[in-house]
Amino acid sequence: MxxxxxxxxxxxxxxxxxxxxxxxxxxxxxxxxxxxxxxxxxxxxxxxxxxxxxxxxxxxxxxxxxxxxxxxxxxxxxxxxxxxxxxxxxxxxxxxxxxxxxxxxxxGHPWLKPVRRKPADQAVFFKEEGEEIHEVAVGPIHAGIIEPGHFRFQCHGEKIHHLEIQLGYQHRGAEALLQKPNRFSLSIAESICGDSAIAHGWAHCQALEALQGIRPTLKAESLRAILLETERLANHIGDLGAISGDIGYLPASAYFGRLRGDFLNLLMLISGNRYGKGFLELGGAAFDIPPQMRSQAIETLQRAKRHLTEIGEMFFGESSVISRLEETGLISQKVCADLGLVGVAARASGKDLDVRQDHPCGLFRFRYIPTVKLTSGDVFARAMIRFLESQRSLDFLSAVLDSLPEGDLTVPRGKILEERLSVSLIEGWRGEVCHIAFSNAEGKLSGYKVIDPSFHNWMAVAISVRQGEISDFPLCNKSFNLSYAGHDL
Amino acid sequence: MIEIIKNRLKQGYRTSNFPNEKPELPERFRGRPALNQDLCASGCADCLSACPTQALTKSPDPEGKTLSLDMGRCLFCGECAKSCPDGAIVFTRDHRLAANKREDLLIQSQEVKLAASLKEEMRRLFGRSLKLRQVSAGGCSACEAELTALNNVVFDLGRFGIQFVASPRHADGLVITGPVTKHMKEALQLAYQAVPEPKIVIAVGACALSGGPFMDSTEQLGGANAIVPVDLYIPGCPPHPLTILDGLLRLLGRLEDKMETVK
Missing domain, CATH: 3.30.460 (Beta Polymerase; domain 2)
Incomplete structure (x- = not known):
């Protein structure tokens, strides 16, 4: 067999x-x-x-x-x-x-530790012994405006031998809330990870729509795709700004940071919220983009594309930037495959994984966004992927906005079908967002699982800093920019 | 270098003229909710069941003000306004939402009691230089991202003498986001204790005000004031950066429009 x-x-x-x-x-x-x-x-x-x-x-x-x-x-x-x-x-x-x-x-699991439900400070950590080996503990509260998590380094001088990341501080019980049948679950899904409100919200809608046997109109699917790519742009460009800031290249940090706001404002123009919260609806979308708003959006995108190219050329054209980013935070293609990395991190290490290409859903079945792949697996690759993908998303948005199909915003909701399971994948800006929903014999939601791309990728942060200097950690971490809340649920 | 200068010239001056100019927010922006009790006559409860966080309550009241909206719980999703057959609930484009007391967030009309400035001694200390330490205690990163956005060239928090610092020992107060997870309770308490007296606490976002969408979860404690005393509540999911900025400046007594009640 x-x-x-x-x-x-x-x-x-x-x-x-x-x-x-x-x-x-x-x-x-x-x-x-x-x-x-x-x-x-x-x-x-x-x-x-x-x-x-x-x-x-x-x-x-x-x-x-x-x-x-x-x-x-x-x-x-x-x-x-x-x-x-x-x-x-x-x-x-x-x-x-x-x-x-x-x-x-x-x-026989080599390191059977708590993930998120037990208090993280009760966890045991790997400890390296030896002369001149010292330990650096960081967190849960970090220096910047950032979510909490604990990082434990085993160092020899400035060199990192080992990093262990213990999360769980952000555990809010999101998955348990989603497991209870609740018609307000979308507001929880949108807050699993705030910078991916559209990706998680869409994955949630799609998982439930599959259980109900309904499919949104092409119109709603187009609108969802527009919001998803705008979310990607806001985050990719924000990350480029944050990477610029971490290496002390402040002009690029300021310009990228400002440009990011244009996309958040575009989300607000369409949905009334800078993160697109409230845009999605089970069975479709809550907001249309009328013609006048469409031309306003296209104008914004064209201007943004010009600015992105200019700032990107300034940033990546600087040899001191390149030398700082190249060969920092390496993830080899083998490690990438072994750890099962997804999203930007995988595509920077030679694996062209992209749900939009591999498992297309919604509008992506009809409109293709070329996937970008690089092989060097360093901070440079992860930054460059963001720059290139942003350009692809801008082209996609202009094309879709130009020919937005007609149709209803929503389709009527159905009843959850009995004893079924649905799998819903959405390529969020970090990578593959996966929601799995179960229904029972009474036609009620009986189980729910959320897998944020960060869940696959956190280990890569720990591996990428090995043998590097501890001062490189913030830059390596930023190049992944993983979600704590998405991991801790 | 020449590229930097070329880009600098093209980028121009981007800092907003807030608070001297009234901000232009888009038509769909959902700011301060306004209730009209007179229109809420049909006696239905559609808005109550449309609200994901039970922010709306209805109780018999001799004065006729029966409908209340708790902005501390509100996600500003607009579902209640959509569900109301009489148009008794609307979301205005007013970004000003921050209040000093939790109960001031309960609104029953078109009015809201906005935050008042700190007492004179505190204002003397913090009015022109306020250092804040941010603690995310279960925040989804949306509120955190908007706090970060305050540092960008558009909002430029630094021009008001307000700055986020790395250590609570360097701070005059905490800015708390998230519903306060059980696992962050101790860290939050330690951070609070580490801030030298006198200190202030600012809670940002629906989660930090009430637990927000996670209020039914047993893994969280229902917001910042369950752990530490809060001086400023800033509603939203997440609040717009201008909503946060407005709240901060109001607390420091630095806004021109001193009126505490707006129509």
Missing amino acids: SSLSRFALIRNGESLKTSRIPEVPISDFRADILKMISSGKRLCALILNEKEKKPAKLLSVLSDDAEGKLYLNSSEPVSSYPALTPDLPQAHLFEREIYENSGIVPE
């Missing part, structure tokens, strides 16, 4: 009957996953299948990025099992999460 037949197939934004997901003994579950990974698939999710009490079933979602397919399988109920992490490093945080949420023990 081929391994593919032991998986259920689904595409992004679709739902399937939960009974169609094959349930196999844990040994087969493990072996099948490993086989699929060796044939180029990627671990999109490894979670508890609904119940958070042991014994429970595990559920995996594997992504075939080349074919645009998602493969699901489930294990029989287990209380413990041989951990996947030693064979599959990208499972490391998923298995810690399973252990924390249910008590199911992934035996």
Whole structure:
């Protein structure tokens, strides 16, 4: 029997009957996953299948990025099992999460620590011993206006040997709130991670729409795509400004910072909120873009494109900037694949993962945004990806705004169909935002899982600073700019 | 170098003329809500069930003011205004929202009691130089991003003598965002204790005011004033940078329009 037949197939934004997901003994579950990974698939999710009490079933979602397919399988109920992490490093945080949420023990997991639910200060940290080795502890409160998290460095002089990142301070119980059937859940989804309100909000809408068997109009899908790309622009350009600031290149920091505001203001023009909160609606969108606003937006975008090019050329044309960014915070292509990185971080390390290209949904099924890939895996690559992607998004926005389809803003909501599971992927500006929703026999929402791209990528921050100087840490961290709240939920 | 100078000339002068000029916010911007009790006659409760955070309450009142909106809970999503068949709730384009007391955020009409300035001694100390330490205690990064935006060239917080500093020991007060998660409670208390007296606390955003969208979660404590005394409440999800700036300047007694009640 081929391994593919032991998986259920689904595409992004679709739902399937939960009974169609094959349930196999844990040994087969493990072996099948490993086989699929060796044939180029990627671990999109490894979670508890609904119940958070042991014994429970595990559920995996594997992504075939080349074919645009998602493969699901489930294990029989287990209380413990041989951990996947030693064979599959990208499972490391998923298995810690399973252990924390249910008590199911992934035996042989190399570093079975709490993820977010236990107070982080009770965690144990790896400690390096030796002459002249010293420890630097930073956080939870950091020096800037930034979310809390704890960073523990093992250093030899200025050189970082090891960094361990312990999060959980931001744990607000967002996922638990989403698990309860609640028609206000969209306002929670929009606040999972405030800079990705559209990405998480859309992923949430799409997950529920799939469970209800409804699909928004092309009009609403176009509007959603416009907001998503505007959100990407605001964040990418803001990050370029923050990177400029971290290396002390203040003109670029000021100009990028100002330019970022143009996109937040564009979001406000359309939705009334600088982060697009309140724009999405289950079944569509709450706001249209009337013709006059459209021409105003196109004008803003054209001006922004000119400014972006000018500031970008100034920034990347400076040899001292390039020498500061190049070969700092390296993530090799192998580490990228091993850790299962997603989004900007993956594309900067030679992996052209992009949900908009690999698992297109909504308008992206009809309008293609060329994916940008670089191979050097350093801060330079992560900055350059943002610059290039911003230009692609600007072109996309101008084209879509120019030919916005006619149609209704929303379609009527349906009833949640019984015993189904939906997988919803959206390429947020950081990377793949994944929401998984379960319904029960009564047609009620019975489970909900959120995976922010940061969940896949935090380990990369720790790896990227190894053997570097501790003074490079802020720059490396900024080049990823991961979400604490998105991780802690 | 020549590129920097060329860009500098092209960029021009970008700092807004706030507070000397009234800000122009777009038509769809949802600022200070205004209630018209006279229009709320039909006796329905559609707005109550449309609100995601139970910000609206309705109670029988002899004066007829039965509908109240708590801006501390409000996400400014506009669902209540959309649901009202009588147009009794509208979101104005007024960005001014900040108040000194939690109860001042409860509005029943077109009026709101805006924040008053600090007492004279505090104003003498902080009026022209205020150093703040920001603590995110479960904030989703939207409020944090708007606080960061205050430092950009457009809002340019520094021109008012207000600055964010790295250590609470260098600070005159805290700016708190987020509903205060259980896991951040201790860190927040320590940061508060580390700020030298006299000190002020500013809570920013629906989460820090009431728990916001997370108010039903047992993992959070329902906002900053559950842990520390708050001197200034700035509503919003997130508040517009001008809303924050307006609140800060009001607290320091530095705004021209001194009236505390606006129509």
